[in-house]
Amino acid sequence: MQHHLEALKDSKYCSLWHDQDVRPDALPALSKSVNCELLIVGGGFTGLWAAIQVKERKPETDIILIEKTFVGDGASGRNGGFLNSSLAHGDTNTDHHFPGEADLLYQLGQQNMTELLDTLKRYNIEAYYEHVGETEVATNPGSVKTLRQAYEEEKAAGDDVVWFDKESMQAQVNSPTYLAGLWRRNGQDGTVDPARICWGLKATLLKLGVRIFENTSLNDIQPLGSDKMRSNCGYFVIESNKVLMATNAFHNPLSKLRKSIIPVWDYQIATEPLNETQLAAIGWHKTRHAMGNHANMFHYYRMTHDNRITWGGGGAVRYYFNNGTDYNYADVDLRFEQLAEEFFETFPQLAGVKFSHRWSGIIATSTRFCMVPKQAFDGRVAWTVGYTGLGVAASRFGARIAIELLGYQPSDILQMQFVKKKPKPWVPEPLRWFGVRYTQKALVKADTKGGKRGLWLKLLDSMNLGFSC
């Protein structure tokens, strides 16, 4: 058996972050019909941060949060734990979609990050935050050139960036594939254990008087009279003045919400904790960089609190026909095998290490590659969805927009094009599936050509539909 398959053989399908003794028991499901002022649907970061921020702005608000499985079961408990302050998925994307708002979005992103970290401290939430910035590595000559150019521009703009040539990069993290690296140390970017944030926020909300029902799914929603909403959850009904949808990539009864996003599956694996010899072989534990390679289909990888490596992304990312989200797409051998193979190409000296966990999650992807906020039913319902792979920190800001749209201390941010501008809708099937697959293939091809974009990607770029970080 090839060694990457051998390494995966005994892994268990479970998010590494979920597999901890401190994971709280699920709370009871809704067992009678109830009323409240604000109903929040979805127990991921968006829903949890929305409840926290409403309670901080208006403590007397009567809030119910429902979650169809358990808090943190969605993307929020399955991600890479990269805490990045960007709200609109990088500078290029920001300039494409929201011209003139880059400075304000940067400032709001920094403020959001500071408030997020302050909140964790205030409520004693231990999320193993590590202030390590983000490090992008070049693995081919084309990427070295582009990355160097980015370094020069960012340095000239006054950013806190460090350039590593081949030897110095390999001294930081020893992979024979590294030809150079760019360490971005601006602000407070770093890594966290995302499930611990979910669980910490859940415990805090219970103390603040929020009613949380797990294993409770919203099936349908209708206006009730001129000022309320009626949400059907199986046998029971919740009547509320307002509803905040925090369901992200999952099917939502509101078709307007569904049109703005598609669900894209992302897969990850985690090693067992590395021993002293393995750690010494890569030297990474001394610096603990949060890593990604400079590519369209990039891998993201980092060390955990207990010295494992988590490894995700790359070519394993998939969109399945007709917004496929069912469980058949969750545990797909081929995807994990691809990840494991690529892992050992990067770290051949770790041959023999075993993967303890493999898991997957769904990323809500919008055509603007960042969050999409919106309101409906005369302002009684609001949502923010579609963070497109960069939502660990941004979802707190998405939650802020949604609660302001519902009237909880609205501020000037609601006037930004970032909030008001409508995203382009996704094309219908089967064009959608063909388009996404074709684009993914074009991105892979561009990566093999040192980032050189072909005709199709150039066409998408010209319509502001091409993504490049």
Ligand SMILES: Cc1cc2nc3c(=O)[nH]c(=O)nc-3n(C[C@H](O)[C@H](O)[C@H](O)COP(=O)(O)OP(=O)(O)OC[C@H]3O[C@@H](n4cnc5c(N)ncnc54)[C@H](O)[C@@H]3O)c2cc1C
């Ligand atoms: C594999 C992976 C890796 C990622 N890595 C990173 C990263 O490193 N850094 C980063 O910034 N971002 C990353 N992201 C993105 C980030 O995790 C998400 O943007 C963020 O967690 C979104 O939070 P959310 O609360 O909006 O959605 P979710 O966490 O998905 O929460 C939505 C919740 O709604 C519930 N729900 C859905 N429908 C209903 C219903 N009808 N009734 C009741 N409840 C319902 C779901 O069960 C779910 O718990 C990653 C995502 C994935 C999948």
